Amino acid sequence: CHVYKPDWASLTLGVFVCQACSLLHRSIPHISRVKSVQDTWDASEVELMAAMGNSAAKAKYEQKVPAFYYRPTHTDCKLLREQWIRAKYERNEFEFIEKQEPYSAGYREGFLWKRGRDNGQFLSRKFVLSEREGALKYFNKQDARDPKAIMKIETLNATFQPAKIGNPCGLQITYLKDNSTRNIFVYHSDAKEMVDWFNAIRAARFHYLQVAFPGASDEELVPKLTRSFMKEGFMEKTGPKHTEGFKKRWFTMDDRRLMYFKDPLDAYARGEVFIGSKENSYTVLAGLPPSTQGYHWNHGITIVTPDRKFLFACETEAEQQDWIAAFQRVINRPMRPQEYAVEAHFKHKP
DSSP states (O other): OOOSSOOEEETTTTEEEOHHHHHHHTTOTTTOOEEETTSOOOHHHHHHHHHSHHHHHHHHHTTTOOTTSOOOOTTSOHHHHHHHHIIIIISOTTTOGGGGHHHHSSEEEEEEEEEOTTTOOEEEEEEEEETTTTEEEEESSTTOSSOSEEEEGGGOEEEEOHHHHTSTTOEEEEEEETTEEEEEEEEOSSHHHHHHHHHHHHHHHHHHHHHHSTTOOHHHHGGGSOOOOSEEEEEEEOOTTSOSOOEEEEEEEETTEEEEESSTTOSBOSEEEEOOOGGGTOEEEESOOTTOOSOOOSEEEEEEOSSOEEEEEESSHHHHHHHHHHHHHHHTSOOOHHHHHHHHHHHTOO
16 A cells, blocks of 8 residues: 555565554455564564565566556555455455456446435436446436436546545546536445446546547556545635625535535535636635625635636635645646636636
8 A cells, every 4th residue: 555664464465564454454364364563473474474575465466457447555445445455365356357357348237326416315226337338327217218317438537435425335426517517426335346336437437548549558547547536625705706705615626627515415516616727827825805805714715817816715724725735736737738628618608
């Protein structure tokens, strides 16, 4: 998981692991027996570690990891880290390609619990992912011929959100509908099933991008498969005239799209703001203009775009600094050619 100086080890597998991963290894005691490096070791245990080690274990257990398969780090949720450990050491998925069928076949169907847009209830829905059709679809009724939604692989994203959804296997799927972001929240009671869906989406995205960018290397494409949001949280905002009262909203920063929602689990954003680059006259400032009216949280942020200023307020200084850092990272990055088309669409929104 790339933690510096791991201080635990799996005696049976011959690998060093961090403390957090050692707890996950304990959940497969028939495969992995862990021990702290601070404990007393006998000679045979030391010899076993010397004979294997992390590099040799990686060469054995990760010999056939598909390029699209998500390799979690210590910052990822428990679900991804545990299923990576089980896939490697318990199921040997990366030694035998036939075991990768659930996410490598280019087609996957099954049932997921999906949150209802209006009532917030989770109901079982049939999902079908087809690389040939270039879409992920879901159906409201088991025998329905027409899907309730068609999500093009081109704009599809998936990110695990266990805390937000309130389920350890909670996955947030986003896609563009009429160039606006739509959210779908799903989970499955089986952890492997959910991670297989996630990697099947990544596989579909990988194969789509290989066709869209035929000269690109795997290293260039893999970071584009799925993305975690740069930042999320509550801020207050006011309207374009800056005279309306400030309202508390849930904000999500997804690459250059800053979206705000009344509730974190809303299907559609109340609004979206495009954040361009400094070369195109976008800036972020701490504080609010002196003329700002109405009650609001104390720690303001002003985003200046070529067309207008957007005013936000954070509850704490730490939150304000985190948001400013996230905005600054995006503003400091030059815009790609395709992002100019996205910016133009935002400018022409009614």
